[in-house]
């Protein structure tokens with residue numbers, strides 16, 4: 001299990017070689033067997049909660065080949081927990097909206113930098129077809145610090161529990177929970193050795209992951225992102241030594257990839273710094289690499305011979321533009337079709353309950369925002385049935401493209417929204433706050 005933890009540990013991590021060496025030593029100390037026993041004792045039944053088999057995934061991948069031709073778009077509701085200590089960590093709503101936008105661009109191939117992909121990889125570009133709907137923002141001030149333990153090899157989990165100074169997951173079976181907080185640097189004594197940018201758990205027992213790779217407890221399922229790596233418009237900077245890390249909101253894109261079962265593009269064959277091509281990501285169309293990129297954009301790399309990619313017999317260079325590498329965030333711009341299929345199969349398989357979010361959430365089903373008039377000529381009113389005075393509005397066109405998203409403030413339970421700048425047509429309006437989630441089809445005439 002320590003090996004697995006190492007995989008998480010290095011998920012989107014920037015680690016110096018010395019840390020890798022230290023981690024290797026830790027790994028020898030902490031046995032696979034011991035850790036599994038520990039988890040089974042601490043969380044009875046955790047395996048069952050994530051028991052999803054290779055067969056199920058493989059079956060879904062097959063089904064999905066047909067489903068994907070219909071260009072279905074699936075909606076996943078997202079809860080963002082901002083767990084902050086210093087005010088700089090308490091990210092503005094605009095940064096959270098921006099990050100959701102980046103996810104929606106990257107997972108629907110609407111990102112502006114698609115043009116940067118080398119033409120040789122155009123044949124395998126994948127459009128995943130997941131729409132991320134910001135369902136709720138929860139803010140929590142804390143005195144807790146979130147430390148990575150080199151001795152236990154563990155990622156911090158306190159941000160996921162109210163009782164430990166964090167914020168409890170909202171129904172993690174039906175919602176993608178993302179915790180944004182400061183992840184403390186990895187220290188040995190006074191020396192900073194590295195920094196985790198984020199980490200995530202895949203569903204348990206996917207065929208391309210070692211067994212029991214899932215969250216140790218269902219309440220910990222989701223994604224954790226360092227507050228400096230969230231949102232393209234994030235004002236904070238992250239430096240490691242003399243290097244300033246470029247932040248374009250791609251750490252969450254990468255971590256959500258893990259959440260939907262993707263592995264690193266280099267297959268983690270080289271976790272401890274030594275190059276080798278034996279690891280594989282379990283996705284056929286992606287060329288293998290013998291190691292991660294180092295937050296750069298080296299398109300001249302061709303580190304492994306790959307002639308069985310299913311779409312070419314030519315040995316392809318390393319796919320540094322892939323979100324599941326550690327290339328610079330302004331270098332990465334694509335998932336492959338194989339990765340897209342894999343993620344949708346994971347969504348329709350072990351994570352299928354995400355698609356039933358609204359139907360099962362009792363809190364949100366009984367109350368509704370009233371929207372009128374409909375059809376309208378560019379001006380609508382929203383009436384709130386509760387005394388909460390804010391909500392989040394999002395308008396999408398019928399292709400899923402986000403036209404408008406903003407926070408609204410109710411005056412006496414009512415707010416007017418000016419849509420006169422939006423072209424006439426049919427749109428999907430979503431209004432969300434901590435109590436209510438309303439979806440309406442509206443017509444601007």
Ligand SMILES: [Zn+2]
Pocket residue numbers: 010011012013254258264
């Ligand atoms: Zn990763």
